[in-house]
Amino acid sequence: MEKPHPSASIFKVHIALTHPKKKVNMLQPKRVKYRKPQKGRIGGIAQRGYTLAFGTFGLKALEAGRITARQIEAVRVALTRTMKREGAVYRRIFPFACYTAKPQEVRMGKGKGSPAYWAARIRPGTILYEAEGISHQLAAQAFRIASKKLPIKTRLVYREDYLEN
Numbered sequence: 581m582e583k584p585h586p587s588a589s590i591f592k593v594h595i596a597l598t599h600p601k602k603k604v605n606m607l608q609p610k611r612v613k614y615r616k617p618q619k620g621r622i623g624g625i626a627q628r629g630y631t632l633a634f635g636t637f638g639l640k641a642l643e644a645g646r647i648t649a650r651q652i653e654a655v656r657v658a659l660t661r662t663m664k665r666e667g668a669v670y671r672r673i674f675p676f677a678c679y680t681a682k683p684q685e686v687r688m689g690k691g692k693g694s695p696a697y698w699a700a701r702i703r704p705g706t707i708l709y710e711a712e713g714i715s716h717q718l719a720a721q722a723f724r725i726a727s728k729k730l731p732i733k734t735r736l737v738y739r740e741d742y743l744e745n
Contacts, residue, residue: 636713
């Protein structure tokens with residue numbers, strides 16, 4: 581059983597050890613009610629989380645889909661590297677959904693597969709990430725690079741009261 585990192589946030593980020601000396605943050609819930617839930621469907625548009633809450637700029641989803649924990653982390657890394665540790669980045673999504681998979685070349689039957697990955701279910705209109713403390717040009721560049729890491733179409737949005745000086 582993996583132990584939670586001491587500085588874990590509200591969502592209790594677990595550290596997955598892939599290499600003895602290298603730690604990689606993999607987001608997943610601390611506890612879940614069911615270990616292997618059904619997949620379900622992602623329908624409709626975002627009913628909450630569709631407005632900017634923390635930052636000046638944001639990355640908004642234009643279509644429905646799943647974003648895995650690895651993709652969420654890849655976007656965070658891309659944003660912080662492009663912004664050169666300037667400003668602040670806010671993650672507005674979390675991978676609550678567990679998806680299972682059976683190994684390759686296994687015959688049908690014999691039960692449901694093992695949990696394979698965690699993902700966030702995204703509806704159109706959801707704000708995925710927010711940033712503040714940077715210029716409009718840097719935000720556009722950072723979010724363009726970050727959006728290439730995602731499997732869904734996105735666009736840059738900004739506060740209505742934002743004025744470039």
